[in-house]
Amino acid sequence: MHDQSAEIELDLDGIAQGGEAVGRHHGMVIFVGGGIPGERVRVRVVEQRAGFGRAHIRELLRTSPDRIAELDPTATHAGWQHIAHAAQQRLRRSIVAEQLVKFCGIDPAIVEPTIATATPWHYRNTLRVHVAGRQVGYYRPGSRAIQPRTTDPLAQPLLNVALARFAAALADGPPIPAGDMTLRLSETQQYIVAAWHGTNAARPVLARWRGATPALAGIAMDMDADDAAIGATDVIERIDPVVWALHPMTFTQPNLGAARRLFELIHAGLQLRGGEHVLDLYCGAGTFTLPLASHGVHVTGIEEQPQAVRDAQRSARYSGLGGATFVAGRAEDYTATLPRQFDAVVLDPPRRGCHPRVLAALGRLAARRVAYVSCHPGTLARDCRQLIDVGYRLCRVTPVDSFPQTPHVEAVAILERG
Numbered sequence: 001m002h003d004q005s006a007e008i009e010l011d012l013d014g015i016a017q018g019g020e021a022v023g024r025h026h027g028m029v030i031f032v033g034g035g036i037p038g039e040r041v042r043v044r045v046v047e048q049r050a051g052f053g054r055a056h057i058r059e060l061l062r063t064s065p066d067r068i069a070e071l072d073p074t075a076t077h078a079g080w081q082h083i084a085h086a087a088q089q090r091l092r093r094s095i096v097a098e099q100l101v102k103f104c105g106i107d108p109a110i111v112e113p114t115i116a117t118a119t120p121w122h123y124r125n126t127l128r129v130h131v132a133g134r135q136v137g138y139y140r141p142g143s144r145a146i147q148p149r150t151t152d153p154l155a156q157p158l159l160n161v162a163l164a165r166f167a168a169a170l171a172d173g174p175p176i177p178a179g180d181m182t183l184r185l186s187e188t189q190q191y192i193v194a195a196w197h198g199t200n201a202a203r204p205v206l207a208r209w210r211g212a213t214p215a216l217a218g219i220a221m222d223m224d225a226d227d228a229a230i231g232a233t234d235v236i237e238r239i240d241p242v243v244w245a246l247h248p249m250t251f252t253q254p255n256l257g258a259a260r261r262l263f264e265l266i267h268a269g270l271q272l273r274g275g276e277h278v279l280d281l282y283c284g285a286g287t288f289t290l291p292l293a294s295h296g297v298h299v300t301g302i303e304e305q306p307q308a309v310r311d312a313q314r315s316a317r318y319s320g321l322g323g324a325t326f327v328a329g330r331a332e333d334y335t336a337t338l339p340r341q342f343d344a345v346v347l348d349p350p351r352r353g354c355h356p357r358v359l360a361a362l363g364r365l366a367a368r369r370v371a372y373v374s375c376h377p378g379t380l381a382r383d384c385r386q387l388i389d390v391g392y393r394l395c396r397v398t399p400v401d402s403f404p405q406t407p408h409v410e411a412v413a414i415l416e417r418g
Helices: 085-104 157-171 200-211 256-270 289-294 306-319 331-337 356-365 377-389
Strands: 007-015 021-025 028-032 040-049 052-062 126-133 135-139 146-148 176-186 191-197 216-221 229-231 235-239 242-246 277-281 298-303 324-328 344-347 369-374 392-400 410-417
Touching (some): 135 157, 157 191, 157 200, 176 235, 200 216, 200 229, 242 306, 256 289, 256 344, 256 392, 256 410, 289 324, 298 306, 306 324, 356 377, 377 392, 377 410
Parallel strands (some): 277 298, 344 369
Antiparallel strands (some): 126 135, 126 176, 176 191, 392 410
């Protein structure tokens, strides 16, 4: 054990999937936030557990050429902003490759270079902020105290306008009970809708905010009442020929450009020509189901969130896509008794990954190809291991920079039978 009041020197030689740099001291792995592989640092150990610890940098003794000045040091949610954008892509690939080698024993060469998005700042179309009294912002790291914000360097400009005016509306009125606010931008139509998660006592402030924000079309309220919305609350988004109509709380990709790249990787990886039958598990509001249907593919989407299914169904109607069918239910229940054979499968699970019963069922289904969209390299590697065990071969994995300036990494893995 180390004396946590003492400072030690470390050579940083790796990166962990949470975004921290990695060093070693007397056999103990030390995770160092804000570090970059290749640096030598003096740190203070602030946490120790069996086999590893965490430390804060006290001094940079050797600086990486990839280190750059932070655009906004107060934006702690942009935890990689000290790393040059090109270097972020190399680190994403390294994180994904390390997990796949660890779990699957693959040749790391099958992990392709990260696809970088064109906009490294101001790319998010969705924000969720916390509100208490007259304050709005994000929680400070490791606490429930609000760090006030009127802008976010990751948010698209129109969202920042709305956030600043919401902060002004709070400052001008009486304190309101604590709650959360979700803001959603229609990138193609350039308007905003919001969802308030809190008490009706906030309604006067919310109405004043809407009146002062021309781009804010409406606010959905967390109440079952005739007046549970202020204005119009559908998010209309279009990626030709698909038109989505979404409730502000229905999850979709917060980076539309990255969503396009993910779909391109899926479509190319599954080698679809039209007419095939595809199963899309954890399909959400049809993020990939509807674009696949627009290419002449018959797609069955399975999603357990009823609101997302309703949004997917009406989006299919608006888009005139008869080849998309949606079923409300859990993926592990649907796959237990598959009603038909499928030529290919798309998986887009939450961070916790796929249910083991789903992966076992895919072994019985024996679809020719699987495209797995992941937002967590560790669970991707774990699940790919099980798919390999039931008869699939991992062909390639492509990381995608969906969340620049953060350590989060998405990836598309393509597996084929045999």
